[in-house]
Amino acid sequence: MVAGTWVFMNQGVAAISKSRSCSHTHIMFYALLTYLAVGKHPAEEVWQGWHIRPIVGGRNNLLYRATGSIGDFAIKFTIRDERDRAGREFGALTALQQVGYTLAPVPVLLDCDSYSLPVVVQTWLEGEVVDAAPTSDVDWEQLIRHLAILHTVTPDKVQVQLRTATINAYSVTEGRQLIQMHAAHIPPEAQPAALRALLQQFQSLPLPEWEGKYVSLIRLDNNTLNYIRRPGSWVSVDWENSGWGDPAFDIANLITHAAYCGVPRSRWPWVVARYCTLVEDSTIALRLQSHIAIMLVWWVVRMARYLYEMPRGLDLRLVTWSEEWMVDMQRKYEYYLEWAEELLGNSSCYLDNLKSFGHG
Secondary structure, eight states: OOOSOEEEEETTEEEEEOGGGOOHHHHHHHHHHHHHHSSOOOSOEEETTEEEEEEOOOSSEEEEEEEETTEEEEEEEEOOSTTOHHHHHHHHHHHHHHTTOOSSOOEEEEESSSSSSOEEEEEOOOSBOOSSOOOSHHHHHHHHHHHHHHTTOOGGGOSSOOOBOSSOOSSHHHHHHHHHHHHTTSOGGGSOHHHHHHHHHHHHOOOOOOSSOOOEEEOOOOOGGGEEBOSSSOEEOOOTTOEEEOHHHHHHHHHHOGGGTTSOTTHHHHHHHHHHHHSOOTTHHHHHHHHHHHHHHHHHHHHHHHHHHGGGTOSOOSSOOOTTHHHHHHHHHHHHHHHHHHHHSOTTTHHHHHHHHHTO
């Protein structure tokens, strides 16, 4: 008998079903999920008519592609933490279904109770995945349009209840609080001198502000590996950090994301300009100026947290880090510190530097 409460998709609206009313399809999933939840499955295999392939890459989840008589699916067991990763992913995919957008997989099933790890099932999407940032204007346009369409999903257009994205700021004040919250995870005596100096400077910088609160569905994790490049339009996967947020914050996260460290910085004003032409938002350029500064400092703090927490066993993942992680995190910390200091370091011209992003 199936344990727990399952949430599954029914005609585009999330429904809740107890075990006794589960369809035959969900019983079939239960057998498969129970099998995957017990033990390790590091190799491709066939089990009771399911062709199962482990998908490597993420550190906070165990991901499988399962192909059977009823279809082709992605099965994702997530780490159990305060983020509700599986619930967030299922909720975002449900919201996209409710507005009729084909930007992402179709959600099939969510079960947060029956197994040691929460699990979300969704359709598998075919297409090209590239571990590199776009290089052509055409590909950048695809990425920008994907986000511009996503950002038209607002709370009044959907029935599903979503949480705020795992990181977000609707104002400069909230942005400063976000930085302070993450920096507090590193004891002051353990913070590098350069980090302390940057934090002190950032808290006193008069960043551009705005009136009102701008809310839409945001992806947040814009890792290049989360985008499936298809002819016509791109789609994306891995929505476990998504939720309501400021769309400008999402674009700032794209620009500063670690997956795009190799992108020439001259590309970003072009990205901002293209995005601004695609959305009807009178303050988007202004908000981007502040959110880019906030996110740059956030990444400095985040890398410093990795360097402090992981050697002490304070950042546990489902998939262990490689032996090279310390070198990689140190390199990224120095990269973000240099960029933040370049952008914000000269108090007489930092606003001009920020305006170059927003063409403001």
